[in-house]
Amino acid sequence: MAAHVQIGQGTLEGVKDGDVFKFLGIPYAAPPVGELRWRAPQPPSAWGGTRHAKRFGPICPQTTGASFDLRQTEESEDCLYLNIWTRRCDVRAEQPVMLWIHGGGNLGGAGSEDACDGTKFATKGVTLVTFNYRLGAFGFLLHPKFGANFGALDHIAALLWVRANIAEFGGDPANVTIFGQSAGALGVRTLLSCPQANGLFHRAILQSGGTERPAFVPAWSPARSHKAAEALFAKLGSGDPIELRQMPTAAVKKASHELSGIPPPPGQIHTPANLTWMPVADGIVVHDSLAGWPDNVPIMMGCVENEARYFIKPAGNYTEETQDKMSHVLCGPQAGAVHSLFKQLDLPLYDRLDKIFTTTIWTEPAMESIRKFSTLGRRCYYYHFNKRSPGSMVRNEMAKHTADIRYVFGTLTDDGYYDNTDHAISDIVQNTWISFARSGIPASPDGHEWPRYDTSSPKAAWIEDGVDIRPFPATELMLMVNKLR
Structure with missing residues (x-):
């Protein structure tokens, strides 16, 4: 069944699937x-007649990074499209709006990914929005000739479009939650530092990312990004802006990938900390301070138990030398103490690698962040996700990086990977995310509120085969790594 909505750009025709209206591939900025290319996004054009909004727009040029079925194979630099799921196209509905920023290392992914389908959110009274943003060098080049942070500017453009139009899709522009995972969580954190984003969102959720830098690496700097841009220009054979804007998409995409940090530099371990194309505090779009984070905007953040198993695969060939290298690269002066700790714990080798990698890249930076945010007087909530499906245990993936996404969106597959307990936990998790979006306080469906993080007695919501409140999961390894700061 067709569905029509009138917005400032013109009339949109979406589809109604059961109780949910879907509007896909809506341009939120000019191509x-x-x-x-390498300019701030410009307002989208109006159209005459009715525009069909029944299929996803092209995805941004990419070579790696997507974790799920993109449901769209067409790639184009003309990629700035968003998608909406809602059960009400009525300005009086005033539903909470949730805007998802996809992950993928700023190298891959799209708002069309099947794991992030908004249908279940919509059935529960949310107006759910996903969108594409420029990736790789297309989105995160920094150079005085061009500017910087074009992907972050795309995020802001999507939020501006939401503020102007979302009421027509039953959404409340005064109640917008931004949430994302991995690079998407970094996108959320970046918006907290963008003055232009101030007032465009009212809650924020960071899943497995967007925290302080890992303790073993310096912050991403303009100088580092400038060097990467110069290397890109050298590969493309020109430093002239006119020529560079005329370069074929395929040539820029290839050079972008070759300089992406995959594989990492010699002597390094492949981690997200190696990735090149990242938002950077340029003092214009992105500030060093949290200049885009109003005092009354609460955040919820957390990690999954086995983040590393997405990167270091269970079937990999690892040796004790692998651990030695990982310890020295990721733990620096604390490598000896880490080695002694693992001798006491007597863990299998793969479990040790998982703990080192997960701790240094995710959980210790998250601990540092939640402490910092709380010290600033911000209202923050922390969760730890350790739900392991039957399929994840068979594959020894456990609660790996990205494992939480299908639970949050209610998109668990029916191929035997998940069971009834997983579906029950998914319902609890999604309802808690929606509770936070509605009120700024995460509460389980039974009405129990999660505790605000308090440095004097830090607590976290532990998500496993149920949800219970436990002391903040600061491990001895996390505390060791924290000494590097």
């Missing part, structure tokens, strides 16, 4: 092509 960033030609003269608009």
Whole structure:
């Protein structure tokens, strides 16, 4: 069944699937092509007649990073499209709006990914929005000739579009929650530092990312990004802005991938900390301070138990030398103490690698962040996700990086990977996310509120085969790594 909505740009025709209206492939900015490559996104054009919004727009050029079925194979620099799921197209509905920023290392992914389908959110009274943003060098080049942080500017453009139009889709523009995972969580954190985003969102959720830098690496700096841009220009054979904006998409995409940090530099371990194309505090779009984070905006954040198993696969060939290298690269002066700790714990080798990698890249930076945010007087909530499905245990993936996404969106598959307990936990998790979006306080369906993080007695919601409140999960390894700061 067709569904029609009138917005400032023109009339949209979406589809109704059961109780949910879907509007897909809506342009939220002008195509960033030609003269608009490496420029701030411009307002989208109006159209005459009715525009069909029944299929996803093209995904951004990419070579790696996507974790799920993109449901769209067409790639184009003309990629700035968003998607909406809602059960009410009525300005009087005033539903909470949740805007999802996809992950993928700023190298891959899209708002069309099947794991992030908004249908279940919509059935529960949320107006759910996903969108594409520029990736790799297309989105995160920094150079005085061009500017910086084009992907972050795309995030802001999507939020501006939401503020102007979301009421027509039953959403409340005064109640917008931004949430994302991995690079998407970094996108959320970046918006907290963008003055232009101030007032465009009212809650924020960071899943497995967006925290303080890992203790063993310096912050991403303008100088580092400038060097990467110069290397890109060298590969493309020109430093002239006119010529560079005329370069074929495929040539820029290839050079972007070759400089992406995959594989990492010699002597390093492949981690997200190696990735090149990242938002950077340029003092214009992104600030060093949390300049885009109003005092009354609460955040919820957390990690999953076995983040590393997404990167270091269970079937990999690892040796004790692997651990030695990982310890020295990721733990620096604390490598000896880490080695002694693992001798006491007597863990299998793969479990040790998982704990080192997960701790240094995710859980210790998250601990540092939640402490910092709380010290600033911000209202923060922390969770730890350790739900392991039957399929994840068979594959020894456990609660790996990205494992939480299908639970949050209610998109668990029916191929035997999940069981009835997983579906029950998914319902609890999604309802808690929605509770936070509605009120700024995460509460389980039974009405129990999660505790605000308090440095004097830190607590966290532990998500496993149920949800219970436990002391903040600061391990001895996390505390060791924290000494590097």
